[in-house]
Amino acid sequence: ASQPSAERSIALAPAACAPLPGGSTRRCRRVIRYGACLYPAGTSASHCFLPEFISGDFDSIRPEVREYYTIKGCEIISTPDQDHTDFTKCLDVLQKKIEEKDLQVDVIVTLGGLAGRFDQIMASVSTLFQVTRITPLPIIIMQEESLIYLLQPGKHKLHVDTGMEGDWCGLIPVGQPCSQVTTTGLKWNLTNHMLSFGTLVSTSNTYDGSGIVTVETDHPLLWTMAIKN
Amino acid sequence: MEHAFTPLEPLLPTGNLKYCLVILNQPLDKYFHHLWSKALLRACADGGANRLYDITEGKRERYAFLEPASATPLILLFRLFYSLLSKCFLPEFISGDFDSIRPEVREYYTIKGCEIISTPDQDHTDFTKCLDVLQKKIEEKDLQVDVIVTLGGLAGRFDQIMASVSTLFQVTRITPLPIIIMQEESLIYLLQPGKHKLHVDTGMEGDWCGLIPVGQPCSQVTTTGLKWNLTNHMLSFGTLVSTSNTYDGSGIVTVETDHPLLWTMAIKN
Numbered sequence: 001a002s003q004p005s006a007e008r009s010i011a012l013a014p015a016a017c018a019p020l021p022g023g024s025t026r027r028c029r030r031v032i033r034y035g036a037c038l039y040p041a042g043t044s045a046s047h048c049f050l051p052e053f054i055s056g057d058f059d060s061i062r063p064e065v066r067e068y069y070t071i072k073g074c075e076i077i078s079t080p081d082q083d084h085t086d087f088t089k090c091l092d093v094l095q096k097k098i099e100e101k102d103l104q105v106d107v108i109v110t111l112g113g114l115a116g117r118f119d120q121i122m123a124s125v126s127t128l129f130q131v132t133r134i135t136p137l138p139i140i141i142m143q144e145e146s147l148i149y150l151l152q153p154g155k156h157k158l159h160v161d162t163g164m165e166g167d168w169c170g171l172i173p174v175g176q177p178c179s180q181v182t183t184t185g186l187k188w189n190l191t192n193h194m195l196s197f198g199t200l201v202s203t204s205n206t207y208d209g210s211g212i213v214t215v216e217t218d219h220p221l222l223w224t225m226a227i228k229n
Numbered sequence: 230m231e232h233a234f235t236p237l238e239p240l241l242p243t244g245n246l247k248y249c250l251v252i253l254n255q256p257l258d259k260y261f262h263h264l265w266s267k268a269l270l271r272a273c274a275d276g277g278a279n280r281l282y283d284i285t286e287g288k289r290e291r292y293a294f295l296e297p298a299s300a301t302p303l304i305l306l307f308r309l310f311y312s313l314l315s316k317c318f319l320p321e322f323i324s325g326d327f328d329s330i331r332p333e334v335r336e337y338y339t340i341k342g343c344e345i346i347s348t349p350d351q352d353h354t355d356f357t358k359c360l361d362v363l364q365k366k367i368e369e370k371d372l373q374v375d376v377i378v379t380l381g382g383l384a385g386r387f388d389q390i391m392a393s394v395s396t397l398f399q400v401t402r403i404t405p406l407p408i409i410i411m412q413e414e415s416l417i418y419l420l421q422p423g424k425h426k427l428h429v430d431t432g433m434e435g436d437w438c439g440l441i442p443v444g445q446p447c448s449q450v451t452t453t454g455l456k457w458n459l460t461n462h463m464l465s466f467g468t469l470v471s472t473s474n475t476y477d478g479s480g481i482v483t484v485e486t487d488h489p490l491l492w493t494m495a496i497k498n
Contacts, residue, residue: 085472114387118415118493119439119472121390129467146387170388175466176445197444198398198489203354203388220467224387 055079055093056086087113088127095135107138114143125174129220142227151221161211166226171195171202171215178219185213235428236409236418236494239264239378242304247374251359252277253381254329255412257284261380269372274359275325277381282334285318324348324362325355356382357396364404376407383412394443398489411496420490430480435495440464440471440484447488454482
């Protein structure tokens with residue numbers, strides 16, 4: 001699905017938690033994968049760390065872990081399709097839940113996927129390409145000090161002034177060359193430049209201090225940035 | 230014409246494979262010692278020197294062939310032979326823009342006589358520039374080399390992982406030699422357009438493998454030897470990327486591709 005031609009504006013920092021009953025909010029110390037976090041003050045950590053659901057083909061989940069979450073009432077959803085990764089299938093289930101519950105959601109934050117087996121790192125990136133068929137929501141993936149986010153063709157305005165940004169950033173033309181890329185806000189900007197594996201890939205780039213990066217691209221382009229330690 | 234290649238051949242305890250070793254700025258794995266001992270030429274790219282320095286603490290100047298300590302006498306003999314040509318754990322050269330190498334590490338290797346080569350060009354990564362220097366050394370010394378083995382580059386900062394992959398695309402302009410990159414349990418190798426025959430029967434292969442059309446769609450990919458083969462199939466981000474694939478047991482994988490295609494595979498633990 002192509003993005004509207006108007007600029008998409010997004011701040012890529014994890015949001016605060018959903019409000020607690022009574023209207024007060026707490027900033028989560030951890031973002032829970034695939035679930036809302038209700039973190040009443042004073043309770044033990046284990047009480048609130050229950051996901052909404054766990055999905056997959058279950059070749060990795062330990063039996064005692066599966067049993068524990070089943071007993072605790074988490075939905076266990078088997079997605080055996082071997083043509084798609086657990087991640088892709090999980091997003092599919094998540095989107096359905098969002099629709100069922102009629103939730104207003106701004107972004108899906110994913111933890112993991114950027115380290116370990118090289119084929120799995122690539123599978124995570126691949127999911128970002130496929131997910132436009134599954135959900136209209138932006139997906140970010142974060143692990144250790146790295147974040148990735150796929151910019152669809154068009155113009156993008158990235159706010160990088162949360163104070164959580166680390167030093168480096170980059171634009172990676174995964175999947176195909178991007179023949180016309182124009183940026184502002186970077187130390188090394190591009191003007192109608194070609195980015196492709198074999199000619200130029202923007203890595204170890206950084207910011208010019210303005211707090212905003214704009215990217216215009218003719219093909220999907222992977223944005224990557226450092227998360228401050 | 231078919232290109233035959235055995236990606237994990239450098240890990241075999243015996244054999245005649247002639248390779249050079251490049252160390253990048255990532256933690257070194259257990260197979261480092263073996264790969265060091267049999268390399269013709271060894272180099273570090275910038276912070277890779279820190280990794281070498283730290284992992285060889287206390288034994289930088291002992292005979293390299295004794296590492297690791299547990300090895301059969303026959304293997305020790307092989308290593309002794311190769312180590313007579315080596316200079317323990319001292320690289321031939323260290324190159325880079327030196328924004329990562331620690332000052333005491335740089336000083337140590339300088340005193341020890343390793344060549345320290347500054348490559349300040351900010352349009353290319355330390356890795357790419359190191360390969361450039363390495364190729365010149367190979368030519369100067371008229372070495373017969375089969376492959377360049379790189380350690381590191383597949384973990385840590387995501388932009389650096391992508392930079393490692395990018396170097397594989399650029400390196401065809403620098404050297405005709407195949408380059409493999411290894412870190413932890415992963416190996417990557419870029420298949421140029423054409424036919425390839427990969428020997429995956431060294432016994433060092435792990436369970437998984439994959440074909441990643443990183444730079445552009447590969448519209449015509451045909452494989453044999455995989456559990457999930459392709460026949461004139463399109464591989465591209467957005468349609469199909471082959472991950473979590475595995476072998477059919479024949480010990481040989483063939484890949485025919487119309488565009489550069491990244492092969493990735495598991496190294497057995």
